[in-house]
Amino acid sequence: MAPPPNPFEALELDRAAERREQRDWLEQAWPSGRVVEVDFEGRSALDDRGGLGFRSGGEISASLPERACFLGLAEGRAYFALPGLHAAPDRPEPVGLREAASRLTPFDAGLFAYAKALLLWHTRAAFCGACGSATESIRAGHCRRCRNPDCGLEHYPRTDAAVIVLVRDGQRALIGRSPGWPERRYSTLAGFVEPGESLEDALRREVFEESGVRVGVCRYHSSQPWPFPASLMVGYHADALDPSIQLGEELADARWVGAAQLLDEVRRRETLLPFRVSISYRLIFDWLVEQLGRETVLEVTPEPGLRGPG
Structure with missing residues (x-):
């Protein structure tokens, strides 16, 4: 299923x-x-x-x-x-x-x-990025047009592409913590795609910049609109080529964990997972289920997602 x-x-x-x-x-x-x-x-x-x-x-x-x-x-x-x-x-x-x-x-x-x-x-987008003039809403709010008759440039809603990945090394997974997070909160690694960069290249670059880990094969998992403020999160599982960790400036900590170890830490509240509505939670949850089975995982942490329909 x-x-x-x-x-x-x-x-x-x-x-x-x-x-x-x-x-x-x-x-x-x-x-x-x-x-x-x-x-x-x-x-x-x-x-x-x-x-x-x-x-x-x-x-x-x-x-x-x-x-x-x-x-x-x-x-x-x-x-x-x-x-x-x-x-x-x-x-x-x-x-x-x-x-x-x-x-x-x-x-x-x-x-x-x-x-x-x-x-x-x-x-x-209230002002034109080309000439600085005010813009007006057209097409029922899905476009803004520059009011300057000599410009008239049309602007469309933008979405910033970002990659988010659970990196694996055999039976272990890489989790990290940003400096501003609570001490026990860990998540998957993520970052924005730069101009002229593929999703896979962005993934490998971001993981290396943040953790020093080099990544090889990348497997698409799923995506999620993330309006905080305007991103599209593209989720992957990926395999490490070199699992050596050397922290960059963006993370306070990064570490490899086994599935049973992580679930035990979550049970004892020594480690906090990401919020359930985030794709990072989904990436970790699906990995835990793959390693340990759904029933075992659900005894400790709930299914990702929202309230059921109704």
Whole structure:
């Protein structure tokens, strides 16, 4: 049986890109559409059942706001994102995506991630990178165009590619800890892809820069949108050529661990794994299951992911 998808990976939404330039259709869809509001700190409100606190477009305004972004369609209903958050006495305090994700359904978590990433991009693309003039939102929030008639450059939402990898040496795996993390928190190694660099080359470079370990064969595992603020994490398992550790400047510690050793450390809370919603947790969990079996691993640490559908 295939493992469940990573959090934020399985958003069952038709993005309906063909509707983005159909202003009349968008205006008609707005009043009954469901709106995800995200404030400028990247937070949204939840409802009293712990789901996203949607409002209908008609509750917010009679017509489609210029700042609204069309996200797509699900079960015949249109979904929109809107910057800012309507305060109401009966509304719970807004929460960030990282905090809310483990409580949300896969659909709500994926939609929150989508809305947050798109709205954040708008705040960072308010001015043209070519001439410095102000930009305007077009195509239902999926493009910004320079207002300078002599420029007119169109800017599109960007995603920063990053690699994340569980490096293996026989039955051992490499885990590391960043300087700002709690003493017991360990994770897999990761880093951003540089211009003109393949994913595999980025992986080998980042692992060597951070730990001194040289990597050979790389095997794609899975990917995960990671809107903190705007990344796509591409996950791998990889084999070490030379397991010698020589720490670089980015890690406070790195070490090789066996599966049984790591699970025992987690059981005794001597080592803390990454947050369950992250692909790094998935990479480690799947390796532990491969080595020790699912039942053994689940006795100590839960399945990766979000709340079940419903």
